[in-house]
Amino acid sequence: MTPGGQGGWSAWPAPAKLNLFLRIVGRRPDGYHRLQTVFQLLDWGDTVRLRVRDDGLIRRQVAEGYAVPEAEDLVVRAAKLLQSASKTSQGADIVVEKKIPLGGGFGGGSSDAATVLVALDALWDTRLGEDRLADLGLQLGADVPVFVRGRSAWAEGVGELLTPLALPPAAYLVVDTGVSVPTAELFQAPDLTRDAPAATISDFVSGSALGNAFEPVLRSRSEAVSAALDALAQLGPAALTGTGGGCFARFGARADAEAALARLPPGLRAWVAMGVDVSPLHRALSAGRAGNG
Known part of the structure; x- marks a missing residue:
């Protein structure tokens, strides 16, 4: 499936989130904190533009105002992780149009990475499935799985144990x-x-x-x-x-x-x-x- 037309650019939403509450209820044996939170997804966020390549390269094009170094960029890491897990020979050009402020707690980087995983799984026709994509997302960050699964949710663990919630309109x-x-x-x-x-x-x-x-x-x-x-x-x-x-x-x-x-x-x-x-x-x-x- 190639939304936006085969060979061309396609634009995919990467929504922001809010934590409606967040508490720490202990630590795991590995030292990570055990959290409880509710993720509320929003109708507002970034846009990730993608174009499939047939040469296997992952290329990031930097949009205006996007200052994340490529070596640290979760969207590049997400594309390469999916590429490796699926063993595809395809590549992608990636542009992130930022609206979500960096470092504000709105999940921008995690959402961008999840959108790359979900959209390229469709564009590359790799069909790994939601569970596998969420597992890959967790390797990139604790907030990535909720965006991969795409439902507002009650979360526990480090944020990856998700129970979808139908929240009141707000x-x-x-x-x-x-x-x-x-x-x-x-x-x-x-x-x-x-x-x-x-x-x-x-x-x-x-x-x-x-x-x-x-x-x-x-x-x-x-x-x-x-x-x-x-x-x-x-x-x-x-x-x-x-x-x-x-x-x-x-x-x-x-x-x-x-x-x-x-x-x-x-x-x-x-x-x-x-x-x-x-x-x-x-x-x-x-x-x-x-x-x-």
């Missing part, structure tokens, strides 16, 4: 503070709570305020994050997403979120996005098409 006012602290540094913070009691899906559904374990850590380290959370809290339930400096507030309707956006203090980079249960990537895949371009 609009999110999202703020990028521009603050990015290395994830490893945050996990090593002495004031991080690592042994919170385990929650259940029922706890989340009941509306329990489960919080984000990294919020007090980031508040103590960044006036910008603290100020953004305080400003959002004046408008609706505010929270930190992931381990970055990104924040959000939830509203029942887009009009309410847009009204709140207009009331934010000047100078904050903010926008409104809708929550979705099924990824725009998977909607494109199911329809057998992606955008031309």
Whole structure:
């Protein structure tokens, strides 16, 4: 299957995500932290453009504003990983058009990598299947599998044990503070709570305020994050997403979120996005098409 026309470029969505809560409930024997979270996929994100090559090369073309070094780029690593696992002789040209802020906790790099795995599996006709692609994604990062599977979900383990959730319709006012602290540094913070009691899906559904374990850590380290959370809290339930400096507030309707956006203090980079249960990537895949371009 070659959405967008054989031999040409095709455009594939790479949606952002929010962590509606995030807690650490212990450590595994290998030292990794055991997490609990809910991933909410959004209708907004990056675009990954792909073109199949018949010479086996993986070539990245850098779009304006994209500053990730090629050796560290998850999209290149994802393409090569799929190429190796499937033993295909095909290659690809890749362009990522970024909208998701880097380091904000919105899952941009992970989503881009997942889109490469899912889309090239279709374009190359390698047919590895969702489970195998999710396993490959986990080799690239803990957040990649949720984007591969394409469903908003309850997550445990390091974030890879997923239970799809049908979440209530919601609009999110999202703020990028521009603050990015290395994830490893945050996990090593002495004031991080690592042994919170385990929650259940029922706890989340009941509306329990489960919080984000990294919020007090980031508040103590960044006036910008603290100020953004305080400003959002004046408008609706505010929270930190992931381990970055990104924040959000939830509203029942887009009009309410847009009204709140207009009331934010000047100078904050903010926008409104809708929550979705099924990824725009998977909607494109199911329809057998992606955008031309």
